[in-house]
Amino acid sequence: MILELVDIRIHPGQQAAFDEAVQRGLSTIIGPFPGCRGWKVNKGIESAERYVVQIFWETLEDHTVRFRGSEAFAAWRAIVGPFFAQPPQVEHFEFVGKSEG
Template identity: 40%
Template sequence: MITEHALLPVVPGREEAFETAFAQAQPIIASMPGFLSLSLSRSVESPGTYLLLVEWDTLEDHTVGFRGSPEYQQWRALLHRFYEPFPVVEHYNLVSSVPQQGHPPAM
């Protein structure tokens, strides 16, 4: 499993429109082969910055499969106009994880 990590700097004042567009774009990525999960979080300290985490079966599911697909063009059309500057995307392998115990999942 690979985790895609992207900090998304949204143009000030466009946050609400970005969140609406992201809701439209989410089913596109979720339908891709190798997609496992996605979370989008908004920074408390910097409300114009969002953290996107996407889990993929393999690196190639993201870099070749998704980015090389016609669906990626739809994703780009919906979202890329909101970023300034364009986000840096990195991929990670899990090294360590501690499961939450005794508490319901945070929302």
């Protein structure tokens, strides 16, 4: 499984609207997309305009080729893109280990 980590900075004062938009986009567009295994979204406490989105993909290509090359990507960006203060930073990670308990 691959973790896509997205660091998003939004325009000040848009947190409530972005909270709704990002969850709607994740649950209706990304979540049901083939290869997506789940997602999490967190917002900053010290930096109120910062969000960290975690999306779990079966393979790297499920995100970088299939999703990014689909109409679903354009639909996702139409929902969340207007809030971006700058382009999001996106990186991918492989699982190494976790704590027990």
